[in-house]
Amino acid sequence: MKSILTEEQMSITIRRLAHQVLENQASLADTVFIGIQPRGVFLSDQVMEEIRRLQPEGGVQYGRLDITFYRDDVRKELHIANQTDIPFSLEGKRVVLIDDVLYTGRTIRAALDALLDFGRPGKVELCVLIDRRFSRQLPIEADYVGKSIDSIISQKVKVYWKKKDGREEVAILD
């Protein structure tokens, strides 16, 4: 196991991501944030915390999306769904999708399909903590990247979250 980001580095990176998302748009009035279930939500919770600290006047819309029913391998094995909670319309909005690792791109493909069922977004952006370059199976790229990793396919990149795993770290497992 090789450590990529320590807890301290992760926290700095997540704060930078929040700043970058804000930098791109002066006002958040037409922006909504969507964390992808289950593990993207740990990142989006922290990004939102930082954004709300920077924009304390509030009113930022934040939801969670589960993409299980939109997977392209839904019948190969059973996937258990998590909760989706998007109590607002996405019609015409700038949507910032947030996930922990961008790998093959298939999760994001499914998420783009799912988003359309909540209205037609004006624009969709993608924010990830880890981008595993050179392993994409679909033409999908992130707009905001915490850290890029060039790992070989057999390796596994694991993001540990305090709420779930008891510690915060990004590591490569062989």
Added chain:
Amino acid sequence: MSLSAKHLLGIKNLTKEDISLILQTAARFKEVLQRPVKKVPSLRDVTIVNLFFENSTRTRFSFELAERRLSADVLNFAASTSSAAKGETLLDTVNNILSMKVDMVVMRHSASGAPHFLAQHIPAAIINAGDGINEHPTQGLLDAFSIQEKTGSLEGRKVAIIGDIMHSRVAMSNLFLLKKMGAEVTVCGPPTLIPRYIREAHGVEVNYNLKETLEWCDVANVLRIQLERQNQVLFSSLREYNLAYGISRSMLDSLHKEVVIMHPGPINRGVELDSDVADSKQSIILQQVENGVAVRMAVLYLLATRDKPE
């Protein structure tokens, strides 16, 4: 995690974990049904046939809607307008349909055990939509989902099943499910409509007094008198049945609490339920119908994705 059974033949064959998984998945689908686009592409490559050898409005529509909301292709079959009327056997009918590449079968049949028979002979996943006086598992599941949604949990909940227990497949599915999930169950009705050894066989209480039963329960699931399945006289008249076992407003008002009223439909107004009870705030009859679609989506989704060879 997946279901332990390949088919949904009855609640009897499910484990507690299976039931929890179905109810949890149903909650996810209930959220899908609140979206602007109430449809997901999960079963895009699945073809499902609805074989209804017995009349149905609610269940057939509910299944069909659930199938379409999952993007499955749907075939409908009604016995009265098919070759079954020309003397074709059940197995021949089903094998002919399956040879057209159908993946799942939803079946209602007046013979108890018909889907169990089919399960032994065909490769497709089978969902029992009611067989004779045996089981109606998706109704049991949607009743449980509705109780959970309304009251918070099934564990320790006091549920009364009132009416024609003898001829009711809904009663059987409810009873199996509620006992497995740790609820307390009392059945209530005229002695002629309650199977004699039900207490010993299923561990439920029996009470022939409606007032006492209502005083005891949190939830009353009221059943229709299944006149079409009764081939002898089991009570003197519907009017007398209503006087002894029909639930009226005044009866509910005399209790010192609010009982949740459920009914699987179709209601015979003025027999088992008076209109002002059926349409009151404490009745969740229409929520049951709404939940039925989400529960059936969950069952179809969980069975379609199980061990599917490429």
